[in-house]
Amino acid sequence: MNPLAKLLEAALFASPRPIPTSELAALDAEASPAAVAAALDELREHYDVDGHGVELVDQGGGWQILTRPEYTEAIERAQVAMRPHRPSGAALETLAIVAYRQPIGRAEVSEIRGVDVGAILKSLLERGLIEVVARGEGLGRPLLYGTTPLFLEQFALRHLDELPRVDELAVALSQPEEGSLGEPGHPVASGGA
Amino acid sequence: MTGLRVADTGDAFVVELGAFNGPLDLLLSLIRDEKIDVYDIPMARICEQFLARMHELALNAAAEYLEMAARLLRIKTLMLLPRHEGDDGWEDPRAELVRRLLEYQQVREIVDVLERMGEDRRNRFARAWFPALVAPPQAPLALSLVELLAAVDRVLRVSREPGLHDVVPRPLDVDGAIAIVRAVLALRASARWRDVVREDAEPWEVLSALLALLEMARRSELKLAQPRPFADVEILRESAGQAA
Numbered sequence: 001m002n003p004l005a006k007l008l009e010a011a012l013f014a015s016p017r018p019i020p021t022s023e024l025a026a027l028d029a030e031a032s033p034a035a036v037a038a039a040l041d042e043l044r045e046h047y048d049v050d051g052h053g054v055e056l057v058d059q060g061g062g063w064q065i066l067t068r069p070e071y072t073e074a075i076e077r078a079q080v081a082m083r084p085h086r087p088s089g090a091a092l093e094t095l096a097i098v099a100y101r102q103p104i105g106r107a108e109v110s111e112i113r114g115v116d117v118g119a120i121l122k123s124l125l126e127r128g129l130i131e132v133v134a135r136g137e138g139l140g141r142p143l144l145y146g147t148t149p150l151f152l153e154q155f156a157l158r159h160l161d162e163l164p165r166v167d168e169l170a171v172a173l174s175q176p177e178e179g180s181l182g183e184p185g186h187p188v189a190s191g192g193a
Numbered sequence: 194m195t196g197l198r199v200a201d202t203g204d205a206f207v208v209e210l211g212a213f214n215g216p217l218d219l220l221l222s223l224i225r226d227e228k229i230d231v232y233d234i235p236m237a238r239i240c241e242q243f244l245a246r247m248h249e250l251a252l253n254a255a256a257e258y259l260e261m262a263a264r265l266l267r268i269k270t271l272m273l274l275p276r277h278e279g280d281d282g283w284e285d286p287r288a289e290l291v292r293r294l295l296e297y298q299q300v301r302e303i304v305d306v307l308e309r310m311g312e313d314r315r316n317r318f319a320r321a322w323f324p325a326l327v328a329p330p331q332a333p334l335a336l337s338l339v340e341l342l343a344a345v346d347r348v349l350r351v352s353r354e355p356g357l358h359d360v361v362p363r364p365l366d367v368d369g370a371i372a373i374v375r376a377v378l379a380l381r382a383s384a385r386w387r388d389v390v391r392e393d394a395e396p397w398e399v400l401s402a403l404l405a406l407l408e409m410a411r412r413s414e415l416k417l418a419q420p421r422p423f424a425d426v427e428i429l430r431e432s433a434g435q436a437a
Contacts, residue, residue: 066317096303114217115257156314169302
């Protein structure tokens with residue numbers, strides 16, 4: 001492997017979080033963006049072709065070395081590492097709404113889900129999956145929430161655009177400009193309600 | 194109350210149903226089960242079904258379900274009002290409900306996507322993985338007698354000869370030990386452990402003496418003190434409690 005690929009491998013090994021390409025480039029001031037991209041390709045190929053138990057993955061807003069899924073069960077059985085708990089349906093619904101309508105306040109999320117989401121928003125905040133991104137204009141200047149990089153990482157997304165667009169979903173609304181969830185990450189004007 | 198899970202999250206109780214995430218979820222599943230056209234919901238039928246399922250699931254007290262039930266009944270009533278022929282101003286009272294249902298259906302679809310992607314990621318470990326998700330409270334253990342017996346059977350089979358011991362009850366003589374400590378303290382103001390327990394004491398004698406000392410300390414007949422860690426324990430006569 002070329003020295004830059006080795007350097008990147010070391011950095012990726014040391015980091016508990018995905019590292020964006022821009023930060024990887026900063027490891028070597030001499031390296032051009034093309035050289036970094038080539039080194040990442042080389043590293044990924046190295047893991048894939050030589051048959052390693054780990055692979056290089058680009059998700060959660062950066063690069064990360066992850067174990068291959070086929071070893072998960074054995075690793076967990078031996079209690080070397082434990083998988084995180086599966087989020088509840090209520091938590092997923094709330095996350096989905098925040099992801100598509102951010103920045104969004106508690107009242108709007110509750111309205112869409114038909115139940116109060118105060119406690120679930122709090123727990124998602126504690127887990128670092130959402131964060132307060134702004135304050136609304138309305139009465140009491142409500143807190144508005146958005147998703148975090150950790151959300152991308154835990155749902156294996158590169159960026160929010162990777163979520164399905166609303167027009168790709170099976171249910172298309174008859175009046176999309178009024179009631180649709182909008183596109184992921186792009187705030188839409190709230191349609192009445 | 195089957196299927197109900199109540200989690201105390203501090204300032205509010207979150208009631209999560211085993212099957213439904215809220216009144217819209219319940220409504221949507223009814224519509225799906227009954228193969229109803231969402232743009233032409235028969236309000237009388239859906240109202241009846243919704244209320245029936247609420248009773249079934251013991252949801253009568255859940256405000257959000259009650260609110261939805263009230264909303265459905267209101268729409269049902271509005272549908273019954275006479276309409277004028279050719280009234281262009283008439284708005285289908287179900288329109289808002291349909292909009293919310295479709296919106297919610299979209300959310301469910303996105304949840305399916307998130308669930309799949311989250312599951313993919315859950316199946317890979319990063320090098321320095323640490324629990325980012327706060328573990329939810331452990332579900333209460335649900336065991337049937339058969340499972341329990343099967344587990345016992347497994348354990349017994351592992352050890353070929355389960356070392357069964359006969360445990361012979363040997364009563365402790367705390368009162369006797371108290372008498373000994375009293376006698377020792379009557380002679381001197383302070384004593385050591387060795388003064389109240391013989392060198393070759395049996396385990397039951399040691400335990401009796403220990404319980405006697407603790408009991409007498411509780412009754413303020415004596416004080417126990419240890420000047421430094423691992424130093425001998427000092428047994429001191431408590432002058433005030435002497436009469437007790």
